[in-house]
Amino acid sequence: MPDPRFFDSLPALSVAELAERIGGDVMRGGDRQVSAVAPLGSAGAGDVAFLGDRKFIAALGQTRAGCVILPAASLEAAPADAAIIVSDEPQAAWARASTSLHRPVPLLETSREDAAEDDTVVFEPGVVVGAGARIGRGTRIGANSVIGPGVQIGRDCVIGYNVSVGFALIGDRVRLLSGVRIGEAGFGAARSKTGPVDVPQLGRVILQDGVTVGANSCIDRGAYDDTVVGENTKIDNLVMIAHNCVIGRNCLMAAHTGISGSCIVGDNVIFGGQAGIGDHIKIGEGARVAGGAGVLADIPAGETWSGYPAKPIRQSLREAVWLAKQATGKART
Template sequence: MDALKFFRRAVEPSLADIVAWTGAKAPEGADLAMKIVDVAPLDKARSGDLAFLDNPKYVGQLEKTRASAVLIGAKHADKTPAGVIPLVVGEPYRACALVSAKIYPEATRPGSLFDGAGVEPGANVHQTARLESGVTVDPGAVIGPRAEIGAGTVIHPNAVIGPDVRIGRNCVIGANSSVLNALIGDDVIIHPGVRIGQDGFGFAMSPRGHLKVPQIGRVIIQDHVEIGANTTIDRGANRDTLIGEGAKIDNLVQIAHNVSIGRHCVIVSQVGISGSTEISDFVVVAGQAGITGHLKIGMGAQIGAQAGVMADVPPGAKMGGSPARNAREWLKSVAWVDNMMKKGHGEPKA
């Protein structure tokens, strides 16, 4: 990695620290006082670095790595080269994330772009807004009448917080984002360019023209949610749009009015969710999938990339294709079509 780094190391942990943080098991006789300077991928790591192996695809890189230590599962620990200390742990990727967060805490939560605290010159905070102590407001940000913002929250440049919006403690509101008609919990990260609480797309269609339906609901975002750059979340029409605790939403996602997303869901880039759909807890929706309106997606369901979901999905189901169906059936049908093409049954006739 280039010598210029944008994040400062907070600590240089010993192997003993890493074992304590992750619960990893070091081999007998390992030097637990050894210091780890940085974290790095297997193929780029050097002496003093910590790497990890989670995906067996990279076993070849493990065998050539120059890292000082590797977080690794028991299955592949015997492939660790001489001179590299294997730290055996059940979830190597998660363990490495824990260590990285200790070394680079600034990378887990965007801070003020101006290294300041309080309201910076150039910010516009309405006199009726209420900010707890420890709120940071960067230049160009606008906070509207009667807005309430909790301690430790950072508002980045040119963000707009609308009237009566409530934002909890230790949140980050990214640059050039807008938060309107919303109630936001604690420890929420909103990345740059996010749009929250604007009109839902609601019209009473008619041959005489399309009459706008007033969107009078709110957006409710619970604690520990993260929302990626340029995602849009419309406010409810006649009820609230809800984002459940711990949900992780990627960049460029569209969430329509009245949608309810459960706890700890993962919604990946370019997903579109139509109005009034209910998504239960721990659902995963992969990139570019589309979900039509007024559906129910059951707890723990997995929606494959580019799937087109047009009917309710039962709990735990794995869906793929468009229109979406059971992923195993979809893959079989794709294989069957490919086989027919290879046999010439799918060639157009002259």
């Protein structure tokens, strides 16, 4: 179930009602009531899950979802006790189901005094605070910043000018410099007959104690699970961290680093400027990514990689030297 501080749950629907809204065909269990969406692995009896790729067929067989949306070709693998909706665009249908069962809590401004832990909290001019937000002792919120409904901000934090924070839990001593965007929807779209469909992003952002995020950087909320940045990690200006990433403690990210969705980064990892990381990549503890590197494969702990596509730095440098010699040799001939 999405965090109720950030998402309202809409009235439950029967599987038959849901199928009519999302454009699917009920194969069984049309009378069953469902009230939420969830991934196959974590879905419960009242949840709707989907199978979008055959590589998750094992998870389909083990799911406890009350209803599963899947293509007709996968019917034989469906659990016997689940209601079934057949669709030839299951992810898009699941996205539509999400908007039928959940919606973000709207931004309704509340009293700043109600949000503040005590009178040491400072609100500069133009600050907007949503209902249910809480801000810890000694924190300062910069001019024209927006703190969304339900957001929790710890003690002794510094929030710069024109910052927006939504769908987020922020620890103590966190610094968000001007223009930072925390908790915007991650980039997710599903193909459908009528064109791409936005996949609702129902997760959160968690910034642990001591994190710094530089000016105009963006950290997207998770698609369903959380995007997490570990203690004391320092992020430069103009950095992008996509949905579902888990970043370890004491990491350093130079400007223009971009980390795609669902990456896992260990503790003490360093990223040079303009490093780009592909989705679902794992980077081991203490690894280093050189500036401008394009990482398309997992990096073991402690290694330094560079180049595009990125490789262990000695291999990358050898290849660069060889290529330079070949080019020079051809030029002379």
